[in-house]
Amino acid sequence: MYITSIHLENFRNYTEGDVVFTDKTNILYGDNAQGKTNILEAAYLSATTGSHRMSRDKDMIRFNCEEAHITLNVMKRDVEHRIDMHLRKNKNKMVYVDRLPIKRTTELFGLINIIFFSPEDLSIVKEGPKERRRFMDMELCQLSRIYLNNLSDYNKVLIQRNNLLRSILYDHKGSAGQLLDTLDIWDDQLVQFGKRVISERKNFIDMLKDVVVKVHEKITGGRETIDIRYEPAVDPEEFAESLKKRRDQDLKYTATSVGPHRDDIGIYIDQNDVRTFGSQGQQRTAALTLKLAEIELVKSMISDTPILLLDDVMSELDEKRRGALIDSLEGIQSIITCTGYSDFIRDRMSPENAGNNRIFFVSKGTVKQVV
């Protein structure tokens, strides 16, 4: 699948703008703060209904405007689809698929598969578990509607439970006893949704594992052996029991101390934990491996090619790692941002590579195709 074009109105620093893409490599280059990432964000948002930087709708609307509009045209299995997204300041966004309004944003699910790759992804191994959970969730939410629903239910229950813990601690009306009874109900639900989240994350990491091993072997020339493991914060069979055991502690700190919101992915090279013992280079290579493996896995799961958005990652990689990334662009539509007219662009535009690749110059919220 690939994006054929995008149209923006009052989105971020764009008053109005159109970009027509090729199904191969598209490069957006320009100085800092000109609007390169904003184009990728608009594409990601239209495909998933959420911003990759978790921005709120009203922050993406151009300053002093009431609404922003994005139209994304996508070619999927030879059929063109159109997604219209209207962002409104203090109201929910409106989404249309092929000109028909959808009631819930989850109805967009499964239409487009898009992978966002930013420099922050290169630190997911060295950063904390939160980044690694986000890595699993961003992909799983696109691949499985059931996961998306379970995770969102789990997160809702978690917020409710934490609110309740606070209400019990700061109880001024003497109703803590009754509130404690309701805690049981939230605990049951937390366990119910939590178990499903754990089970899907486990399946995902099990599938990713084999691909990770192959990709890593290729990047490192087989010098090191990688292994990844899903590390759930709690055994699903003991989740209910653990919640009970920790209830006093949870009440004291007004936070839920156990559950998949504390999960992690373990990454080991030659049996050593790369998260704590890896060199910077090993951590970056492992992070790149996870991302490239994600591309491969999605490709095989959807029997189609996902769309790849690369935000300024080329300049972050040395020649060898960049080579591995460029290899995996083969046959996939990519939209790549960079600040300079670098060696990478020259290479993409060399006579043997030029083909249908396109280059766009981005300046002050305007995009001009230069090649």
Ligand SMILES: Nc1ncnc2c1ncn2[C@@H]1O[C@H](COP(=O)(O)OP(=O)(O)OP(=O)(O)O)[C@@H](O)[C@H]1O
């Ligand atoms: N809601 C908004 N309305 C108007 N302008 C905005 C809004 N949100 C962000 N901007 C502007 O968009 C510009 C940043 O765009 P973007 O993040 O796409 O830059 P970039 O070209 O990717 O830069 P870099 O190379 O530094 O990553 C900034 O000048 C910022 O002020």
Ligand SMILES: [Mg+2]
């Ligand atoms: Mg940027």
